[in-house]
Amino acid sequence: MVAWQNEPVMKQLLQLILLHTAWEMGSGQLHYSVPEESQHGTFVGRIAQDLGLEVSELVPRMFRMVSKGWKKDFFEVNVQNGILFVNSRIDREELCARNVDCSIHLEVIVDKPLRVFHVEVEIRDINDNAPIFSGNEQILSIAEVITSTGTRFPLVGASDADIGPNALLTYKLRPNDYFSVEQKTDYHHNKPLAIVLRKQLDREEIPTHHLLLIANDEGKPELTGTVQLVINVLDANDNPPVFNQSVYKIKLVENAANGTLVIKLNATDLDERTNGEISYSFSIHVAPDVRNIFSINTNTGEITVIGAVDFEERNIFDLHIVADDKGNPPLSGHCQVIIEVLDVNDNAPEVSVSSLSVPVSEDSPPGTVVALISVSDKDSEANGQVTCSIRPPGLPFKLVSTFKNYYSLVVAEPLDREHNTEYGLMVMAQDHGDPSLSASSTVVAPISDINDNAPSFAQPAYTVFVKENNPPGAHIFTVSAFDPDIAENSLISYWIDEKLLPLSSYISVHSESGKLYALQPLDYEELKLLEFQVNAKDAGLPSLCGNVTIQVFVVDENDNAPAVTGQTEDNSILLVVPVSAGHMLGKIHALDADSGYNAWLRYELHEGNSGPWRVGLYSGEISTIRSVDEAEGNRNHNLHVVVKDHGNPQLSTTATLSVSLVTSAQAIQTNIRLPRTDEISKPKADIVNLYLIIAICSVSSLFLLAVITYVALRCQFQPKEPMVYGPGTATLVCASEVGSWSYSNRHSHILTGVNGEALAKNDLMVFSPNMPASSENGKQQDLLCGTVSIIHGRNFSIFPFSSDVHVYIEWKFNVMTSCC
Known part of the structure; x- marks a missing residue:
């Protein structure tokens, strides 16, 4: 009796020791105890203090408590003071029947950050049943x-x-x-x-x-x-039936089939005849529900299964058997049959997902809790032991065990929404039974975007060609950046970086579309190249930027007429007669501010001119076509020379020279210095000019044929990249996979001095690449990114050219090409 009286005190002391040990080990479980039949409001424990939570944090962190497996909320927490109290009447016998251990498991959940605590409240028995x-x-x-x-x-x-x-x-x-x-x-x-x-x-x-x-x-x-x-x-009847055992203990597997023999009882009676005949039956104290599961044969004493034997409903049966003889009066014998039900793995695990925090931000660090998962199995021992895992493997999530059969689904690896916008995973629970049973639950975790990608362009630089004299506000190009983020993180705006060069008066960019506009007409003679950066910025917080280099080449148009320079003060020439045929009088020097074909000049005598004169078509040299004698010595001639360029439309100018024919005596009187013999006598000038014309025509024809062939192939296999700003286009025709060349000449003439010497001049065309080539589909593609400069004195003309060709052309018709 003393031992039993001290047992509650010892038990409570032991529980306190176990609680303290579990708390020190960081298990995260609190243990309280409360007697059954406690009134509403009965103090259980200071749960907020014991969990290490501030009372002021309970409401902001959405403190809540869940009682799993019970229809009633037996306990409640006062969020004003953090005290756990009894909410409704608890009858231990109703909850746990005759189980020795009776407790209610509570889950305490707080957010920001998400945490879960486990609280176990033991229901202590009181002597409330007589x-x-x-x-x-x-x-x-x-x-x-x-x-x-x-x-x-x-x-x-x-x-x-x-x-x-x-x-x-x-x-x-x-x-x-x-x-x-x-x-x-x-x-x-x-x-x-x-x-x-x-x-x-x-x-x-x-x-x-x-x-x-x-x-x-x-x-x-x-x-x-x-x-x-x-x-x-x-x-009378003086010998009752006697069993060979007073207590029989039997083990029976659950789910035994109907008709399964549990035990055959045997009682003996020393009496004879009717006093020794025995009849078996259940005691009147065997409950009706047990009689629906087992039956006993009154003659043989065999106990068999007639109903469902379920370990999870009841794992032990205590049957009282009576053996009556048929004497008068009848005598009885008694025995007890204890049937222990053995568990089989007939219950699959159950998976429950709660507190799902989605969507998951792609910058969530490893360890971020996505959901709380609990598993359970009604079976016992190994049949009720459950292992939890994630399918399919390789996902950036993992399960972390927080308590027995409780897990947290957390982020295991860095997430990238641009790589995967959503993850569908299956939480698989499998018990250790034989055969093993399993269950699963699907969790869908969408990934939310952050601004972690800067806008980017398809190329690091673009080359744009615009004809000069464009209309103001002409659209010359469109830049487009790509941002793999979504929503405002991918909303891109554009602007021109003017830190290195102020461009606000020349170029502007539309902040939303990325269209580039030329704000004023461009003049090739003043500005040949504009190089600047366009920046792209997204609308994320913080915003990210990217940039691209734009090279705008101004393409020359024929907007400048030839200008004649180097004439004498009175635009007159004195010629001493007689003069032989082929005698060179002088040379016209004209310049054109344009470039290329627009600056290639030709010289012609006006249709109204008469007399023995001619002018070199490309040299501008004025010479006689027949002999001039003294009979024409007193005559004056006005020569009108028309200088034309090769542009489209063609522009021209006219130079007028006055030629006076005098005799030798008149020349002495007027103190006019005669031309030197080497200035006048050039017997091979016409032949040289003829060769020059033939060579230029031949080279031009071959070049035109090559250009036509190249354009036809290029248009068939690769689209052109024209920059349109109106009815005209600026198109580059110079790039090729095998190499090509472009020809441009700036031809000028300078009026010869008195001594008749012509200034020798060479025009040199030079290519210098300034942009890299790009690769597409494993094949090297050329970018329209080169320049050709025609160097003549201090004048330069810029032309686009292919990056894989170096061309050098001298006016002496020595043409050298090299492809790299």
Whole structure:
């Protein structure tokens, strides 16, 4: 008795020690205890303080508590002071029946950051149930005389719904001379109870004995139950049936099929004939639901299965069997059959996903909690042990065990929304039974975007060709950047970087479309190249930027007429006659501010000119076509020379020279210096000019044929890249995979001096690449990114050219090409 009285104190002390140890190990579980039948508002514990939470944080962090597996909320937390209290009446017997351990598991969840705590509240038993007998009276029949003293007669004891000391029963009889009560200690099952005959019975003296049996529990306060014993004293049949065991213990696998034999009982009776014939039956104390699961054959004593045996519903059965003989009066024997049900793996695990925090930001660090997952299995031991995993493997998530059968789904690796916008994963739970059973739950985790990608262009630089004299506001090019982010993180705006060169008066860019506009007409003679950067910025926070280099080449148009320079002060020439045919009088020098073909000049005599004169088509040299004698010596001639370029439309200018023919005597009088012989006598000038014209025409024809062939192939296999700003286009025709060349000449003439010497001049065309080539589909492609400069004195003309060709052309018709 002393040991049992101290047991609650020892048990509470042990629980406190275990709680402290578990808390120190960081298990995250709190343990409280509260007696059953506690009133509403009963203090349980300072849960916020014990969990290390500030009371002021409970509401902002969405403090909430979940009671899993119960229909009622037995407990509540006051978020104003962090105290856990009883919310509704708790009946331990209703919750846990006769299980020794009875507790309610609570989940405490807080957000920002998401955390989960586990709290276990033990429901302590109080002595609120008195011992109860199955009936108001029990009737026994005992034969007179022949029943010897010391004979035991089994009784059905009382039951107590409480546990521990509150259910430990002791029995006593009101004092009498014939019977005493006997009780054996068995803490695992019902205590066998019997009365013992202490004095011989005499039916004639006392035919019926009325006894009061009292059952007391050891709770505080002590509770009592009673039953009336009616003992009838009988004659005759003096040997009751006897079982070979008083208690039978059987193990039965759950889900046993109907008709399965549990046990065959055997009782013997030393009497003969009807007094020795035995009939088996369940005691009246066997519950009806048990009778629906098992049956007993009255003749053979075989107990068989007739209903569903489910370990999860009930794992042990306590059957009381009665063997009655057919004597008069009949005698009975009793035994107890304890059936232990063995578990089989017939329940698949259950998976529950809660507190799903989606979408998941792509910058979430490893360890970020995405969801809380709990698993359960109704089976026991290995059949109820569950392993949890994620399918398919290789996802950037993992499961972290927080408590027994509780997991957190967390981020395991860095996320990238541009690589994968959403993850679908399956949480698989599998028990350790044989065969193993499993269950799964699907979790969809979309990934939210952050601004982690700067705008980028397809190329690091672009080359644009624009004809001069473009209309103001002409659209010359469009830049387009790409940002793999979404929403405002991919909303791009454009602007021109003017830190290195102010361009606001020349070029502008539309901030949304990326279209480039020329704000004013461009003049090739003033500006040949504009190089600047266009920046692209997204609308994310913080915003990210990218840039691209734009090279705008101004393409020459024929907008400048030739200009004649180097004439004499009075635009006159004195010629001493006679003069032979082919005599060179002088040379016209004209310049054109344009470039290329627009600056290639030709010279012609005006149709109204007469006399023995001619002018070199490309040299500008003025010479005689026949002899001039003294008969024409006093005549004056006005020569009108028309200088034309090769542009489209063609521009021209006219130079007028006055030629006076004088005799030798007149020349001396006028003090006019005659030309030197080497200035006048050039017998091979016409032949050289003819060769020059033939060579230029030949080269031009070959070049035109090559250009036509190249354009046809290029247009068939690769689209051109014209920059349109109106009805005209600026198109480059110079790039080729095998090399090509472009020709341009700037031809000028300078009026010869008095000595008749012509200034020798070479025009040199030079290419210098300034942009890299790009590769597409494994094949090297050329970019229209070169320049050709025609160098003549201090004048330069810029032309686009292919990056894989170097061309050098001298006016002496030495043409050299090289392809790299």
